[in-house]
Amino acid sequence: MSSHPPRPVRKAVFPAAGLGTRFLPATKAQPKEMLPLVDKPIIQYGVEEALDSGIDNIIIVTGRGKNSIEDHFDVSFELERMLDEKGKSDLLAVVREVSDMIHVAYVRQKEALGLGHAVLTAEHLVGEEAFAVLLADDVIDASVPVMRQMLDVYEATGASVVAVEQIPGEAISSYGVVALAESGGKTPEFAEHRFVGRACRITDVVEKPRRENAPSDLAVVGRYILSPGIFKHLKKIGRGAGGEIQLTDAMRALAKEEPFYAYQFQGRRHDTGDKLGFLKATVELALKREDLGAAFRQYLNALQL
Ligand code: UTP
Numbered sequence: 464m465s466s467h468p469p470r471p472v473r474k475a476v477f478p479a480a481g482l483g484t485r486f487l488p489a490t491k492a493q494p495k496e497m498l499p500l501v502d503k504p505i506i507q508y509g510v511e512e513a514l515d516s517g518i519d520n521i522i523i524v525t526g527r528g529k530n531s532i533e534d535h536f537d538v539s540f541e542l543e544r545m546l547d548e549k550g551k552s553d554l555l556a557v558v559r560e561v562s563d564m565i566h567v568a569y570v571r572q573k574e575a576l577g578l579g580h581a582v583l584t585a586e587h588l589v590g591e592e593a594f595a596v597l598l599a600d601d602v603i604d605a606s607v608p609v610m611r612q613m614l615d616v617y618e619a620t621g622a623s624v625v626a627v628e629q630i631p632g633e634a635i636s637s638y639g640v641v642a643l644a645e646s647g648g649k650t651p652e653f654a655e656h657r658f659v660g661r662a663c664r665i666t667d668v669v670e671k672p673r674r675e676n677a678p679s680d681l682a683v684v685g686r687y688i689l690s691p692g693i694f695k696h697l698k699k700i701g702r703g704a705g706g707e708i709q710l711t712d713a714m715r716a717l718a719k720e721e722p723f724y725a726y727q728f729q730g731r732r733h734d735t736g737d738k739l740g741f742l743k744a745t746v747e748l749a750l751k752r753e754d755l756g757a758a759f760r761q762y763l764n765a766l767q768l
Contacts, residue, residue: 469621472614472688473520474588475513475595478581479506480526480572485737494529495736496599501749504535505735509599510565516610518595521567522588524581533569538562577707582689583697591691593617596710598685602744604751605730609686613726616662617688622722624662625714626686628732633674638682639711641725642667661727665718670704670711681725683711684732693717 483490489498496506510521525532539558546555572584582596595610603609609626616624627641644664669678687710696713703709717723733744749759 467621468618470592472518472593472595472617474522474592475518475520475597475610476522476524476582476585476589477506477509477597477599478524478572478578479529479532479599480524480575480581480584481578482575483736486741492528494525494532496529497531497535498735498741500602500735500741500744501752501755504532505602506532506599507535507561508602509597510536512603512608512610513595513597514564515608516595516614518610519565521565522585523567523569524572524584525569526572526575536561536565536567576702577705577709579697579700579708579710579713582710583694583708586694589691589694593623593688593690596685596687596689600734600736601685601732602735602748603684603686603728603730603732604748605728607729609728609730612728612730613686613688616724616726620662620722620724622664622724623690623693623714623717624688624724624726625665625668626684626728627681627725628684629680629727630682631680635677635680635682636671636674638684639668639670639714640672640677640679641665641681641683642669642678643681643725661729662724665723665725667718668711668715670709681727683725684728686728687714689714690717690721692721 479494479496483495486495486498497504500508513521523532539562542558543555546558568588570584570588572581597610605612613624613626625641630638642665644666667678668683669676672678693713696716697708700708700712700716703712714723733747734740735744750756
């Protein structure tokens with residue numbers, strides 16, 4: 464445990480330059496981050512999570528065909544004037560909330576060379592400080608925002624933190640999987656913290672292992688707090704699996720030279736980059752909505768599946 468509180472995390476990077484092939488043809492001319500979950504684009508859930516966690520410097524890594532993300536977080540004068548003139552003050556408030564939300568900077572990843580490369584593209588905007596990374600397609604419904612939960616671990620340890628989820632069976636081989644330090648998940652030094660038993664130092668991260676070789680059943684999901692030390696590894700590692708610069712490869716190098724924690728978050732994660740995951744998220748989030756939930760539940764019940 465560090466004796467001084469670490470420098471606060473002020474910046475969150477949203478890599479959004481992937482090609483979204485799992486969601487074709489919807490993603491041919493439209494970024495998957497802009498697909499609506501109920502009535503908000505996917506990326507807005509992640510941005511709200513960062514803001515609710517106390518991070519309001521947002522850096523979005525975009526690529527070709529991603530202009531609608533910039534338009535979404537920008538002011539829309541014509542729309543606002545029209546809503547104002549028609550006296551639609553409730554809708555005006557909804558639209559303004561989005562553009563008032565954030566200080567946002569955009570950086571373009573010229574070629575989709577992988578998640579690690581996308582993070583490296585943001586280096587000049589991040590600088591020499593620890594920063595958050597949120598993959599917007601992992602939408603996590605939680606009473607305490609997951610990034611806030613992770614910041615608690617960072618503030619106590621001063622170390623990098625990755626969110627993990629227990630994945631049973633064969634499915635583990637579709638993820639990056641962490642190897643825990645020998646203490647086996649126990650964190651007695653943090654007995655006074657609410658994350659006790661959920662955070663553990665890691666020694667390694669293995670990308671997509673076969674089930675029998677997986678070092679644990681804890682899979683990496685799309686939330687990270689990374690020390691700026693990650694950048695030198697991202698520059699060194701070169702292309703890995705699939706010809707891409709893999710964030711996992713840089714994380715495993717970092718875990719060998721600095722303390723690095725895995726944190727089992729509290730919340731329900733939806734993989735909205737996958738068609739079935741997207742449908743499940745839509746249904747669950749709609750059912751929780753005050754304005755839609757009751758009518759939607761009635762409709763689903765009437766289907767008598
Ligand atoms: P995914 O593995 O989900 O890839 O990327 P993808 O291209 O977005 O989608 P599929 O698998 O082809 O359907 C994980 C995250 O990393 C970003 C994506 O935008 C997503 O948030 N990413 C990936 C980049 O920003 N650049 C890349 O070169 C690759």
